[in-house]
Amino acid sequence: MFTEKKYYTIGEFAKKVGVEKYTLRYWETVFPQLKPYKTENGHRRYSNEHVEIVEFIKDIMWNKKYTIEGAKKVLNEHFSKQKATTQFRLNFSFTNVTQFAKEIKKVLSEIIDILEEK
Numbered sequence: 001m002f003t004e005k006k007y008y009t010i011g012e013f014a015k016k017v018g019v020e021k022y023t024l025r026y027w028e029t030v031f032p033q034l035k036p037y038k039t040e041n042g043h044r045r046y047s048n049e050h051v052e053i054v055e056f057i058k059d060i061m062w063n064k065k066y067t068i069e070g071a072k073k074v075l076n077e078h079f080s081k082q083k084a085t086t087q088f089r090l091n092f093s094f095t096n097v098t099q100f101a102k103e104i105k106k107v108l109s110e111i112i113d114i115l116e117e118k
Contacts, residue, residue, distance in 0.1 A: 006047060007037065013046035017054045027057055030068055033079045037106070053079075 005012075013036075014021045024046075027034050034053050036044040053075075060066045060074050 004048070007045040008047070010036075010044045010046065013044075013050070017051060017058075019054060019058065024054070027054075031057060031072065031075055033075050 010021050014024055036046045060071045
């Protein structure tokens with residue numbers, strides 16, 4: 001149904017994961033793990049990495065009936081274990097210097113988030 005893309009708009013992503021756009025926006029405010037990239041104009045861009053996060057949130061919120069606070073705790077535990085084993089990879093094949101700089105900024109931001117959690 002969907003062609004695989006690197007980034008999806010909020011509308012495309014909402015259809016892909018079966019969640020309303022307003023629900024995604026709300027979850028972004030509640031769950032720091034769901035943090036889409038933002039364009040210079042502030043438009044959200046979701047990647048395939050966000051699918052796992054949304055599917056996890058859907059499962060614990062809708063299937064397992066966790067409260068928001070309970071879901072936050074479970075997400076923190078789940079993704080802090082995952083982050084401990086995360087390896088950072090940069091794609092050095094960028095021909096666009098701006099895109100390359102954004103990729104570096106994203107990775108550095110993830111490193112800072114990990115360091116601030118400890």
